[in-house]
Amino acid sequence: MKATNQYIKLKNGGQIHTADIPVLPYNDFRIQAIKLLLDFDKAHCSNYFAIPKENGFQLIAIIADDVDREFLIFSHHLLSSDIALESLTQDHFAFHIFEREIHENFNIQFLNHPWLKPVRFAHNRADQSKQIANYPFYHFNSTEMHEVSVGPIHAGIIEPGHFKFSCHGETVKHLEIQLGWQHRGIETLMLHKKTDLQRTILAESITADSAMAHALAFVTSMESLGQIKIDYNLSIERNIALELERLAMHTGDLCGMCTDVAYQLGSSVFNALRTPIINFTQRWCGNRFGKGLIRIGGTHYPLSNDLKSDLNSVLSEFESRFVEMAEKTFNIPSVIKRFDGIGIISKTNVGLLGCVGMVAKTVGFKRDIRYSHPFGYYNTINFEPKTCISGDVMARGFLRYQEALQSIQLIKTMIDVHQNSAEVSKPIYKADLKPNSFCVNAIEGWRGEIVHTALTDENGQLAWYKIKDPSMHNWKALELSLRNIEISDFPINNKSYDLSYSGHDL
Amino acid sequence: MFLDDLIIVKHQGKQFIKDLTIATLPEIFRGIPQISDEPVNIQELIGFCPTDAISENKNKLAIDLGKCAFCGDCQMQYPNKIKFTNQYKMATNNRDNLLVYQGESKEIKIEENLIRQEIQSIFNRSLKLRQVSAGGDNGNELEMGACGNVNFDMGRFGIEFTASPRHADGIVVTGPITENMADALQIAFEAVPEPRLFILVGVDAISGGIFAESPALKRDFLSKVHIDLYVPGNPVHPLTFINGILELTRQKYRR
Numbered sequence: 234m235k236a237t238n239q240y241i242k243l244k245n246g247g248q249i250h251t252a253d254i255p256v257l258p259y260n261d262f263r264i265q266a267i268k269l270l271l272d273f274d275k276a277h278c279s280n281y282f283a284i285p286k287e288n289g290f291q292l293i294a295i296i297a298d299d300v301d302r303e304f305l306i307f308s309h310h311l312l313s314s315d316i317a318l319e320s321l322t323q324d325h326f327a328f329h330i331f332e333r334e335i336h337e338n339f340n341i342q343f344l345n346h347p348w349l350k351p352v353r354f355a356h357n358r359a360d361q362s363k364q365i366a367n368y369p370f371y372h373f374n375s376t377e378m379h380e381v382s383v384g385p386i387h388a389g390i391i392e393p394g395h396f397k398f399s400c401h402g403e404t405v406k407h408l409e410i411q412l413g414w415q416h417r418g419i420e421t422l423m424l425h426k427k428t429d430l431q432r433t434i435l436a437e438s439i440t441a442d443s444a445m446a447h448a449l450a451f452v453t454s455m456e457s458l459g460q461i462k463i464d465y466n467l468s469i470e471r472n473i474a475l476e477l478e479r480l481a482m483h484t485g486d487l488c489g490m491c492t493d494v495a496y497q498l499g500s501s502v503f504n505a506l507r508t509p510i511i512n513f514t515q516r517w518c519g520n521r522f523g524k525g526l527i528r529i530g531g532t533h534y535p536l537s538n539d540l541k542s543d544l545n546s547v548l549s550e551f552e553s554r555f556v557e558m559a560e561k562t563f564n565i566p567s568v569i570k571r572f573d574g575i576g577i578i579s580k581t582n583v584g585l586l587g588c589v590g591m592v593a594k595t596v597g598f599k600r601d602i603r604y605s606h607p608f609g610y611y612n613t614i615n616f617e618p619k620t621c622i623s624g625d626v627m628a629r630g631f632l633r634y635q636e637a638l639q640s641i642q643l644i645k646t647m648i649d650v651h652q653n654s655a656e657v658s659k660p661i662y663k664a665d666l667k668p669n670s671f672c673v674n675a676i677e678g679w680r681g682e683i684v685h686t687a688l689t690d691e692n693g694q695l696a697w698y699k700i701k702d703p704s705m706h707n708w709k710a711l712e713l714s715l716r717n718i719e720i721s722d723f724p725i726n727n728k729s730y731d732l733s734y735s736g737h738d739l
Numbered sequence: 740m741f742l743d744d745l746i747i748v749k750h751q752g753k754q755f756i757k758d759l760t761i762a763t764l765p766e767i768f769r770g771i772p773q774i775s776d777e778p779v780n781i782q783e784l785i786g787f788c789p790t791d792a793i794s795e796n797k798n799k800l801a802i803d804l805g806k807c808a809f810c811g812d813c814q815m816q817y818p819n820k821i822k823f824t825n826q827y828k829m830a831t832n833n834r835d836n837l838l839v840y841q842g843e844s845k846e847i848k849i850e851e852n853l854i855r856q857e858i859q860s861i862f863n864r865s866l867k868l869r870q871v872s873a874g875g876d877n878g879n880e881l882e883m884g885a886c887g888n889v890n891f892d893m894g895r896f897g898i899e900f901t902a903s904p905r906h907a908d909g910i911v912v913t914g915p916i917t918e919n920m921a922d923a924l925q926i927a928f929e930a931v932p933e934p935r936l937f938i939l940v941g942v943d944a945i946s947g948g949i950f951a952e953s954p955a956l957k958r959d960f961l962s963k964v965h966i967d968l969y970v971p972g973n974p975v976h977p978l979t980f981i982n983g984i985l986e987l988t989r990q991k992y993r994r
Contacts, residue, residue, distance in 0.1 A: 354919055355955070356918065356953075356954045356955035357954075365919045366922070385920065385923050386871055386923055386927055388902035388903070389884075389900075389902070390870045390872075390880050390883045390884045390900055391872070391877075391880060392872045392875060392877055392880060393871075393872055393873075393920060393923065413919055414873075414874075414917065414919045414920045414923070415872070415874050415875075415914070415917060415919075415920070416874070416917055416918075416919055416955050417874050417915060417917055417950045417953055417955050417956070418950070418953045418954060418955035421953075421954070421955075422949075422950065422952075422953055425952075426789075428787075428789065430787070430789045430810070430812055431789040431790075431949065433789075434789045434790070434808050434810055434949045435949050438876045438943075438948070438949055438950075439876065440876050440877050441876040441877050441878025441879075441881070441974060442877045442878070442881060444876075444878065485881070498744055498747065498748070501888075501889050502747065502751055504885075504888040504889060505751060505754045505888065505889045505890060508754070508885075508888070508890050515764075515765060515767070515768060516765050516767060517767075518767070519765075519767040519768050519769045519811060519823075520768075520769070520809070520973075521882075521974075521976070522878050522881075522974065524808075524809075524810065524878075524973060525769075525809075525810050525811050525812070528812075533811070533812070533815045553750070554750055554751060557746075557747055557750060558747060561743060561744075561747060660812075660815075662787075662812075662816075733877070734877075735874075735875070735876050735877055
């Protein structure tokens, strides 16, 4: 076994020559990938995907080194599609969803993968005979068990997904979640679209609840490849937008969680509290979800002095009402009883699954891109992520409360360092991208890390675009936290995770 | 305990919008656009639109709000040519009404003669809708949810979203209708008892929007159903939706 590290290091937002990515024999590739992830506190898998290359595929692994604040990138050149590879998943489960995706898209076999099932029934999947109506669910061969199927259309105004519970009496023994219903072919469209504006709109439409975070991951990718420098003020404004998105969505989720435990006051109040935040976003850029705000190289909507004082007063008013309601919610016995100890996911399982963002933080991992791979303003402060330890519904609720408070503080500080009179540059609609380049841009959205990876060809055209929403890692955690609990606890569990269907299905 | 609750309620104050039909949105909101006669490079402008919503028709420029992503970038690039107003009432039952022509100050309305007779007589006091997301990006879904919150309180009109299509009077579709959701959408629609409404919410549902040419969509179901209401937006603002529904089902709200 070779002891030397065979990878190239890349800072968040950095770009390298595609040819500089080390190409390893599969055995070395495999051993290195597993070894890097041995310590859950030090590294996690940010993305692993395949791109078609002459006579086969290039498998590219992006491992986030959370201590040295770098992405470690290495690859394997697979010569022909009919070669079967030993799966990485059998040694580290964090690769499971990525190997499934590669298998679905390109029919590469992964030997000893425990669960090589379709991910999203993509329109360009390798095996068109696989149909979404015939997903191979796990089935208990038992006369004592029964199955409960829910979806794809759910009982609320939410996105579609199919959930199959295998139950023994009221107890869920196994939950399997089948996604793909929302698949719109975004990664393909990213390459087919002709203009940067089209691609930006597409990025905003990956999932509107994280429209600004995904748009930011896209525009920073173009800025990396186009070597476009942005003003300090603009980077502050973008981070304010990101924190506003987090604040609004966390508040909305607290509303949903109160609704699911029939706490009417919390439900109404948190619902009403989300409104002033998204209405401010609307006063800033004309859209309650921030669509239109984030553009390559600049913005049409600079944060004026009037907007800043507007935001300050919105936040002050919000904060007192929010804290009062949250303190009440987390201290009322009927809520505590329904949050506490429900839907626990263990720290070991989170580590094994390679979960990111909120799910990782609810068991104590400091997996937050703002902390481990800071971008923009977070580079200039010592950001410390909030964490919990219990990994239950309570932790997922309480973390939202704490993160919302943290976002308010961050926004207030950012307003102070934002320079009043500085001009902000206008958007660039045609970015000249560096040929044969590769970049990784990670943004901490409210759910967790959003990672966009872009590659250019020899003409400086986009050759590949890979989008990873944090939900890719985290859906499995919801499945596991349902084990051996009552099926009636599913709604509150699902809401406490609030994972993205559209971000997963793309 | 109870007193605490009252204090919280007092601190929250009154959050509801008193009259949803006359509420105004900030100037910066992108509603119905206006196109001036200012000479610009037409082909360049048409090519600039990310969703092919701008076209030249009878020597006049037109923006199709059924295709427009409301990004507003055209008004920033061509400020003297295009101006989005904050007019949010833009739901209609005639697809052609979504075309806004150069030089006009467009009002988008419901056409009374196109409303089916039974719609108004049956649904004018109570309406339950089932929302189906068929590839929606969760923006319209969140806004449909917001319609029922304490701010907009659509429930005051007896209009609500319901859990089952069996309990519903109509289907509200969001998203461009993915191939994977096409069958489920049709099943949900057929489960709604007649007479039933079919409503498209958001640019993605109306035309496919930015996804229009995606091979992952399957929109042929739309040619088989009667579409009662088109509600443009990206996402649709709750005020646009609520006013559209009121105008469709109730005579007294029609402009």
